[in-house]
Amino acid sequence: MQGPRTVAEQVANVLREAIASGTIKAGTSLRQDDLAEQFGFSRMPIRDALRQLEAEGIVSIHPTKGAQVARMDSAEISEIYALRELLECEALRLSLPNLAGDRLDEAEQVLDQIDAERNVGRWGALNRAFHLALYDACGNNRLLALIEAHHNAADRYVRILLSNLDYRSRSQTEHRDLLAACRRRDGDRAIGILRQHLREGSETLVSAIREDGLSRKS
Amino acid sequence: MQGPRTVAEQVANVLREAIASGTIKAGTSLRQDDLAEQFGFSRMPIRDALRQLEAEGIVSIHPTKGAQVARMDSAEISEIYALRELLECEALRLSLPNLAGDRLDEAEQVLDQIDAERNVGRWGALNRAFHLALYDACGNNRLLALIEAHHNAADRYVRILLSNLDYRSRSQTEHRDLLAACRRRDGDRAIGILRQHLREGSETLVSAIREDGLSRKS
DNA sequence: GCATGGATATATGTATGCCTGTATATGCAC
DNA sequence: GTGCATATACAGGCATACATATATCCATGC
Structure with a gap:
């Protein structure tokens, strides 16, 4: 590298x-x-x-x-999360049948790292690493690139989310539920959890932005 | 403008x-x-x-x-069409309930123009215009931008498709079926037609590329 | 006193020149 | 004869210099 x-x-x-x-x-x-x-x-x-x-x-x-x-108002955040939901659920659906067990082990290690990490700046990257590990076997590189691009675009807002201790705890619970469903090869359940996970993130973030006034126009 | x-x-x-x-x-x-x-x-x-x-x-x-x-082999074409299917079906699903009747009239006019147009170079743009007209009311600008980007990326290959008289005729039949389903507000049927339309395009294009040797590495 | 027009300042767009890195070809050594 | 190394050439990255467009401010006229 x-x-x-x-x-x-x-x-x-x-x-x-x-x-x-x-x-x-x-x-x-x-x-x-x-x-x-x-x-x-x-x-x-x-x-x-x-x-x-x-x-x-x-x-x-x-x-x-x-x-x-680039300024993002709550409407754009909603758009990005709607796209993440569409793209990532599809990626997970495609990836899961081909997802090797050791990839799931790697994903679990990332979750442990997130729990151990005290540096706020690293959470965003680790969060992305966990998600991408699950989609890695989807077989569509352009889909993966799009997902990564949307992570990057929303990164600074996701970090706002992750700095919220309460959200971070809920998020990790959902991550582990998601991983467990993947291990059981329960695709429908896994996708359901992922969808719910992203919707919660979207709602939490949109309300946080609204009250923080981060969307104000200069 | x-x-x-x-x-x-x-x-x-x-x-x-x-x-x-x-x-x-x-x-x-x-x-x-x-x-x-x-x-x-x-x-x-x-x-x-x-x-x-x-x-x-x-x-x-x-x-x-x-x-x-950029060279695109058949695998990349397949990836792009898989993404188009995912993105455009979602856009149509979101757009259809909000799609005004005159927008559908506009789309129909575009189809008439395609039938009348003798300049090969215009077909790609008209084809894109028809599709985008249907998605226009989806309410997610980023989704629309992504769809347009994928049209651009595959444009030169779509033109190969459209220069095939047989495919063009089939494509127009499907376009009119799709439009009719939209007029009936039959979302499931419309999405089904669109999905089938894109899959046929993908398959036709992939086989055309394979036999034309367009994917050969210099 | 307000509005409009022009001039000036500032930041971006564009042009040109130089340097560095890479690729290819040739020569020498094994 | 083959493989490796070195030298040369070519193309792209970076820097510096110049042009242009836009915005702001001031002055003048109504």
């Missing part, structure tokens, strides 16, 4: 993490000159990085007006 | 159309210098355009190795 080969990729990775972790807030305008100076590179790789992040739906670019961290 | 605001967008549009129409074949390497000379601009807007097309999955870029028109 080799690291990023270009400066643009490095910049994109740093910005993605900064946005996901909340260091750079939604709506912040990302000026090419400022970023170039901060990173110590010219504007060109920064432009490439911003294009990359735009493709991922993390920033929005308007010609001659620059880039800013 | 204002046109492209930047050179990069214009270049991206021209390249997208050239690739979709088959003027630029799959696997062709897209050298920045050559394109810059052909278009009469510098390499920078060409770079931006290629990044944009990469995000759309139309070209693939490898650092220091340049860009080339």
Whole structure:
């Protein structure tokens, strides 16, 4: 596994993490000159990085007006979660018959890691790792890429969820229920749990955003 | 409706159309210098355009190795059609209850246009317009964007399909059946027809690609 | 006092040049 | 004769410089 080969990729990775972790807030305008100076590179790789992040739906670019961290209101969060439900339930349905036992063991280890992890910033990645492990055998790489893209797009909001201790506890319970259903090869039950899991996440997140006022327009 | 605001967008549009129409074949390497000379601009807007097309999955870029028109083998075509089936059936299910009658009239006009159109290059766009008209009221903009992205990614292959007179005739019959089911507000039937329509397209296209050898690796 | 137009400033879009990395070909050694 | 190493060439990434568009502010006129 080799690291990023270009400066643009490095910049994109740093910005993605900064946005996901909340260091750079939604709506912040990302000026090419400022970023170039901060990173110590010219504007060109920064432009490439911003294009990359735009493709991922993390920033929005308007010609001659620059880039800013994409704002998501509760409606967009709902859309993303509706898509996650559609895509991930299908991936699980396709994957489960082909899912080897040791993959499930790996998924369980990830759950243990989540319980042990005290660094808030790691929860998002671990949460994603657990979900993707279950879908890994679905046989459709584009489907997996779409799922990962939606995880990335909503990452900074999911982290808000996961920083809520109560939600995190419920989430882990559901994760273990889901894993148990997968071990029993009970596809319908597993998909049902996953669907319920995502809907709870969506509802919790939407109400959290509404009261936090995170959706306010600048 | 204002046109492209930047050179990069214009270049991206021209390249997208050239690739979709088959003027630029799959696997062709897209050298920045050559394109810059052909278009009469510098390499920078060409770079931006290629990044944009990469995000759309139309070209693939490898650092220091340049860009080339993305090759799709039959497996990738199958993946795209599996996703189209998943996404479009869901969009239709969500849209149908909110779909106004005049929208259906518009869709029918598009079908008439397809029958009347003699320019092969227009069929792809009209075909897409018909499908999107049906999903328009689904209420999830991201879902619509994903569907449109998948239409674009497979466009040049769909055009191969549509240039087949026999397939085109069958396709139109299915389109009209689908429209009729929508008018009757028979959601299950409409989704069933759509699913069958997409599966036929996938199978026809996969076998066409296999025998045409379009998936050969340079 | 308000509105409109023009000018200026700022940030993005575009052009060009240089450097680095990779691939290929050739030569030498085994 | 084959394999490996080195050198050269080519293409892309990055930097610097220039052009353009847009927004804001100030001035002038009504």
